Amino acid sequence: MKCPFCGEKDTRVLDSRPAETRIRRRRECESCQKRFTTYEVVELPMLMVEKKDGSIQPFDRNKLMAGIFTAIKKRPVTAAQVQAIVDAVESRYANEMRTSVTTTEIGNYVMEQLKCIDAVAYIRFASVYQDFSDVAGFINAVGELSDET
Numbered sequence: 169m170k171c172p173f174c175g176e177k178d179t180r181v182l183d184s185r186p187a188e189t190r191i192r193r194r195r196e197c198e199s200c201q202k203r204f205t206t207y208e209v210v211e212l213p214m215l216m217v218e219k220k221d222g223s224i225q226p227f228d229r230n231k232l233m234a235g236i237f238t239a240i241k242k243r244p245v246t247a248a249q250v251q252a253i254v255d256a257v258e259s260r261y262a263n264e265m266r267t268s269v270t271t272t273e274i275g276n277y278v279m280e281q282l283k284c285i286d287a288v289a290y291i292r293f294a295s296v297y298q299d300f301s302d303v304a305g306f307i308n309a310v311g312e313l314s315d316e317t
């Protein structure tokens with residue numbers, strides 16, 4: 169890692185601290201002794217999402233996050249919880265080394281998690297994401313809930 173101050177090529181790592189998906193490193197330049205911080209980001213394989221109409225697009229974290237936020241509107245679900253769900257989706261498919269996934273799979277996985285957090289948000293998300301074309305699917309989802317509560 170080149171020193172941003174003097175351009176010296178040899179910099180020393182003082183410490184490394186793993187954060188959620190990135191590693192923070194404190195470095196010191198061997199030449200000018202100045203210190204700086206670098207972040208190492210884990211590069212995940214590009215995840216492609218197949219939509220119901222067969223079209224394919226890259227997984228968009230923000231889009232999924234926005235979808236979940238719509239579902240949790242005025243519900244006692246925190247932004248951190250939403251973040252955690254999206255992180256879980258991302259790392260799940262990365263761990264499985266998947267390069268493609270369907271919107272239905274993602275939707276089901278998000279629903280599984282929302283279900284444990286907030287029933288109303290779960291139903292809202294389900295009705296949008298699943299696009300319950302068949303009424304039976306929706307009644308099933310609601311039924312599953314009342315069985316559990």
Ligand SMILES: [Zn+2]
Nearest residue numbers: 171174197200
């Ligand atoms: Zn330097």
